[in-house]
Amino acid sequence: MGSLGRRAFLKGAGVCVALPWLESVGGREARAQGRGQKARRLVAFFAPNGLQPDRWWPSTTGADFELPSVLGAFAEQRRQLLLVRGLENAAADDGEDGDHLRGTGTFLTCTRLPKGDVPLANGPSLEQVAVRALAPGTRFPSLQLGLEQKGGSGLCDADYACAYDRHISWNDANTPLPKMIDPRLVFERLFAGSDQRMNAVELGRRRAQKRSVLDAVREQAQALAHRTSQRDRRKIDEYLTGLRALELLVESEGVAGQCAVGPPAANNGRDVEKTMKAMNELMAAALTCDLTRFITFMIGDSTSTRGHGFLGVPEAHHELSHHGDDPKKLAKLDAIVTWEVAQMAELVTRLSHVEEEEGSVLDHTVLLLSTDVVDGDRHDHHDLPVIMAGGGGGALATGQHVRYGGKEPLANLYLTILEALGIPAPQFGDDGTRVLTELRGPA
DSSP states (O other): OOOOSSSOEEEETTEEEEOOOOIIIIIHHHHHTTOOOOOOEEEEEEESSOOOGGGTSOSSOBSOOOOOGGGGGGGGGGGGEEEEEEEEOGGGOOSSSOHHHHHHHTTTTOOOOOOSSSOOOOOOOHHHHHHHHHOOOOSSSOEEEESOOOOOOSBOGGGOBTHHHHOOOEEETTEEOOOBOOHHHHHHHHHBOSOHHHHHHHHHHHHHTTOOGGGGGHHHHHHHHTTSOHHHHHHHHHHHHHHHHHHHHHHSTTOOOOOOSSSOOOOOHHHHHHHHHHHHHHHHHHHHTTSOSEEEEESSOTTOOOOBGGGTBOSOHHHHHOOTTOHHHHHHHHHHHHHHHHHHHHHHHHHHTOEETTEETGGGEEEEEEESSSOTTTOOOBSOOOEEEOOTTTTBOOSEEEEEEEEEEHHHHHHHHHHHTTOOOSOBTTTBOOOOGGGBOOO
16 A cells, blocks of 8 residues: 555556545644645636637626626536636737637747747746646646647648647647547556556556456555544545546547547547546546646637537537627527536536545635637637636635726736745746736635
């Protein structure tokens, strides 16, 4: 059995299963060693093609705002929301073609991009700044995930490098961090052991024999249960049962995403739904067990053409986003945006139900959802639709709608998030210079 610090680990042949925080194991030992500080986490969701701003914002500011219908999935978590209006990403706006690409490439960097066949110049992205500053010591410094992946390289829209078109996470100015889109691969990365050669052997053997990753750690789990409280035993049982259900889900037919050079094959609606469900469960497990504290998730790539047949919207998303104020197209876009928001709300709800020291995992997490352009017709980057959830350990004042004048740099919000994570920084990106003090919480 792995060392029992803030988290317990069960280790077997090629398998390492992290367990949630346990009051009778992690809490006591962490306090004794002076390591009981609250973990601060960040999850950033990117949604392509705009987010229906005219239908997004409440009519009033302050704490008594009413949720618009597209944000209805947050009805039960309303007090955990922080809506911030009036933010602009000036780095994405140069008055020429390529707005989607620039809005994607600068989504978490707020750094103006160069054109042409020149070296990449961007980043680092928000979560990588946090990784370097905090050095959390988790098994994975960060995770990059998504639902689709464009192929190809070189130059793309408006003579910008294709790398800006399909990555939101940047380790440094020259290094985009690729995302994983296959839940099976994510599951294996999270729960297989650290010896990659052993992992490959064990993975093939386990699949051939229809074995679960839990088979290798079952005896250790039973031994650990004898050392914990009744409440922790119930938590371990519930967690391992859920982990097995997740394993079955990601192994089920049709969940894997596409990863190939050239345009990906179209996912049907069932696959998108199943993949998103699996990814949400994987993200929840990774955060709950402190495998990582920083995740970026692309619901779609820049100018995503994916249809949403499961919503009754088979049309290509990007083409549909050029709606021309057509009521039928707007209604279909509402359905897409409502679904995208619901995916973040699902993760928020999951994290709110997981206890750890001094609250839930959600209480110590900051979640963010925004997009590349405000609206598919206008292609602008002013008054971006932004929604946040989780208070970062009380550092953010949730349960309110705050409105700025429309020219507040998005980079200032990112400075505010860094402060909430315990990272004071004098600047961020091209134009981040101040913390938004109106968003500060009591902590």
